[in-house]
Amino acid sequence: MGRVIRQILTASAVIAGLFFTWELGVTLTGIPEYILPAPSAFLERFWETLPLQIEHLRITATTTLAGLALALVVGVFLALAVVYVKALKVLVLPALAAFNGIPKVAIAPLFVIWFGLGDEPKVLLAFLMGLFPVFVNAVSGLGDVEPDVLDLAKLAGGNEWRIFHKVRLMNALPHLTDAVKVAFPLALVGSVVAEFIGGNRGVGYLILSGQASLDTSLVFACLFAITLFTSAGIGAVVIVEEFALKWRASRRR
Amino acid sequence: MTDTRVPMALTVERLTKVFPTGTAIDQLSFEAPEHKFVTLVGPSGCGKSTAMRIITGLLPPTSGVIRIGGRMVDGPIADAALVFQSPVLLPWRRTVDNILFTAEMRGSDPAQYQERALNLVRLAGLNGFERSYPHELSGGMQQRVAICRALLLDPALLLMDEPFGALDILTRERMGFELQRIWMTTRNTVLFVTHSITEAVLLSDYIVVMTGRPGRKKATINVDLPRPRSTKTLEDPRFLDLAGRVRDHLEAQWVE
Numbered sequence: 001m002g003r004v005i006r007q008i009l010t011a012s013a014v015i016a017g018l019f020f021t022w023e024l025g026v027t028l029t030g031i032p033e034y035i036l037p038a039p040s041a042f043l044e045r046f047w048e049t050l051p052l053q054i055e056h057l058r059i060t061a062t063t064t065l066a067g068l069a070l071a072l073v074v075g076v077f078l079a080l081a082v083v084y085v086k087a088l089k090v091l092v093l094p095a096l097a098a099f100n101g102i103p104k105v106a107i108a109p110l111f112v113i114w115f116g117l118g119d120e121p122k123v124l125l126a127f128l129m130g131l132f133p134v135f136v137n138a139v140s141g142l143g144d145v146e147p148d149v150l151d152l153a154k155l156a157g158g159n160e161w162r163i164f165h166k167v168r169l170m171n172a173l174p175h176l177t178d179a180v181k182v183a184f185p186l187a188l189v190g191s192v193v194a195e196f197i198g199g200n201r202g203v204g205y206l207i208l209s210g211q212a213s214l215d216t217s218l219v220f221a222c223l224f225a226i227t228l229f230t231s232a233g234i235g236a237v238v239i240v241e242e243f244a245l246k247w248r249a250s251r252r253r
Numbered sequence: 254m255t256d257t258r259v260p261m262a263l264t265v266e267r268l269t270k271v272f273p274t275g276t277a278i279d280q281l282s283f284e285a286p287e288h289k290f291v292t293l294v295g296p297s298g299c300g301k302s303t304a305m306r307i308i309t310g311l312l313p314p315t316s317g318v319i320r321i322g323g324r325m326v327d328g329p330i331a332d333a334a335l336v337f338q339s340p341v342l343l344p345w346r347r348t349v350d351n352i353l354f355t356a357e358m359r360g361s362d363p364a365q366y367q368e369r370a371l372n373l374v375r376l377a378g379l380n381g382f383e384r385s386y387p388h389e390l391s392g393g394m395q396q397r398v399a400i401c402r403a404l405l406l407d408p409a410l411l412l413m414d415e416p417f418g419a420l421d422i423l424t425r426e427r428m429g430f431e432l433q434r435i436w437m438t439t440r441n442t443v444l445f446v447t448h449s450i451t452e453a454v455l456l457s458d459y460i461v462v463m464t465g466r467p468g469r470k471k472a473t474i475n476v477d478l479p480r481p482r483s484t485k486t487l488e489d490p491r492f493l494d495l496a497g498r499v500r501d502h503l504e505a506q507w508v509e
Contacts, residue, residue: 148341151311156406157331158358166357170345247345247386 004242008235034216042220049218052206053225060191060203061229063119067126068180068187074127075134075179076142076172083143083168084160096135104128105193112198121198125190130183137179141172174248177241184233188226259286261320262410262442263308268317270303276467277303281317283461283470285410285442292445292453294499295463295471301446304468305414308444309333322409331359334403336413340395342387342402348374349383352401359406366405373401376435393424397431404439413445417452429455433481450503454496455482462502472502 019039025031026038033041046053078096082089104125111121145167153163195204203222210218241248263285270278278300285291293301306312308319310326310333319326321333334355342351352370353363374383377397387395396416403411416432417425429452436443436456447453453460460474476495478486486492 146341148337148339149343151306151309152335152341152355152402153358154329155309155311155331155333155335156355156358157329157360159360162358162360166354167343170343173345245345247388 004238034214037217037220042217042224045215045217046221046224049221053203053221056201056203056206056222057225057229059119059201060122060188060195060226063122063194063202064126064184064188064191066119066123067128067190068130068184070123070127071130071134071183071187072176072180075131076138076176078135079138079142082139096132100132104190108190108194108197111194117198117200122191122194122202125194126187127190129186129190133182133186134176134179137175137182138172141175142168145171174241174245177237177245180237181234184237185230188230192226259289260323261285262287262289262322263291263444264318264320265304265308266318266320268304268307268319269315270300270307270312271315278307278314279467279469281463281468281470283473285444285459287442288440289458290436290443290445290456291459291461292447292457293461293463294447294450294453294503295468296465296503297448299463299465300468301463302414305335305412305444305446308410309335309412331406332409334406334408334411336396336399336403336411336416338415338418340387340392340399342395342398344387347384347386348379348390348398351387351398352405355402355405370401370405373404376438377401378431391424392420393428396420396428400432400435404435404441407439408441411441411443413443415446415448418447425449425452430483432456437480450496450499451487453499454478454492455486460499462499471505474498474502 023038023040026036037045078092082092108121108125111124115121115124149167150163153167158166191202192204192207195202196208199205203226207219207222210216210222261284265281265283268278268281269276281300281304283291283293293304295301303312307314308321308326310319310329321330324330343354346354349367349370350363352373353366356363356366371383374380377400379394379397379401382390382394387398390398396419400413400416403413417428420428433456445453445456454476457476460476462471462474463469464471474495478489478491478495482492
């Protein structure tokens with residue numbers, strides 16, 4: 001835990017240093033606020049628009065987390081299918097790899113055509129963005145179990161179910177927390193882009209309205225809000241790892 | 254080894270294993286009497302590890318018959334336990350939970366075995382490390398946990414596949430004596446695989462010397478040195494004589 005706090009402090013110090021340099025640079029060069037607002041300007045704007053930020057972030061957070069949850073469920077399910085049914089591996093892997101080759105953001109307009117301007121296209125895009133990293137990590141987590149461990153388990157009389165929840169699932173946990181750390185910001189990209197394309201709420205929408213009125217400070221304030229959200233999300237995963245995956249501590253050092 | 258009055262824990266009859274790449278084991282026959290320590294010695298690639306997997310039922314033989322406790326082996330048998338060259342502990346389990354793993358896999362209530370697990374921990378000299386994760390233990394200690402895990406269900410046959418092969422030479426020697434001490438308490442029938450002649454003679458009641466590729470039985474040597482054997486035994490002329498005989502059998506193959 002102490003290590004986590006130290007990391008947070010270090011990160012905060014780096015960000016503070018960055019903001020300070022930025023502030024100084026903007027003041028010295030006299031760049032107008034509508035081009036590049038100084039941190040003090042967008043932080044002030046953030047504070048002014050706080051209720052608005054919270055309202056829209058809540059909407060974006062909901063679709064992001066819904067998409068992420070869906071990606072976790074479907075990704076793990078697909079991984080299970082691939083790990084347990086050898087024949088599926090040949091089918092699912094190339095299909096998913098090919099699908100991953102399509103820039104998902106490019107198909108977002110289709111989702112708006114199909115599902116309208118509600119939450120569905122946002123959740124769907126967030127889900128698609130998060131699916132691949134979850135799937136790939138789940139396959140290695142569930143599948144890459146030492147053959148000797150499996151022999152040992154079989155020899156002791158372990159059936160597939162016991163091997164699954166006492167060996168494979170435990171083996172997959174760190175892979176899944178890693179997956180969430182990657183998939184979470186990606187799902188957020190999905191939600192925000194879907195909000196850009198259609199809809200009248202969410203952080204993506206707020207950013208677009210800031211752009212329309214050349215309120216650059218508002219755009220930056222929104223980016224700040226999103227970054228806080230992502231950091232909190234990843235921070236939560238790290239804390240879960242710190243407590244639930246204590247045994248992995250040595251590997252990360 | 255042909256003493257018919259002693260019940261056999263393991264009989265291997267004309268075991269043959271052919272892989273697409275060639276014959277790994279050719280007509281291997283030997284027995285392990287109950288409560289005895291039997292070692293397979295042979296050069297690398299003589300099919301010792303393959304033989305181990307076949308004996309436990311994890312791998313089907315091409316031909317031949319394996320019996321454990323009189324029962325024919327035709328699939329993974331719960332009455333045998335394995336110790337590998339690497340400890341293969343589960344990194345998320347503490348010492349005691351790693352030992353209890355086999356009980357959980359069998360579907361037994363691990364609480365029932367808790368006391369036995371703790372007794373094994375003490376027997377293996379792991380006191381104080383009951384709640385340690387594998388990464389907090391040394392290689393030798395990890396391997397002791399693996400031995401405890403294998404002994405938890407009191408197997409009719411304990412198979413050890415070069416269990417000390419990955420340890421440094423000093424730890425390896427100490428682990429040999431440790432194993433002897435543990436074994437003299439539990440007296441499970443052991444089938445041990447090694448290519449260390451010293452280890453084989455020091456630990457075994459019987460040594461089966463194998464030839465390399467394909468694996469065949471070359472000789473069976475009865476080791477009747479008194480137990481417990483110690484570092485002193487290493488200087489005993491009878492020990493040197495036995496080690497010499499094993500070596501002769503192994504080296505005779507090089508000439509052939």
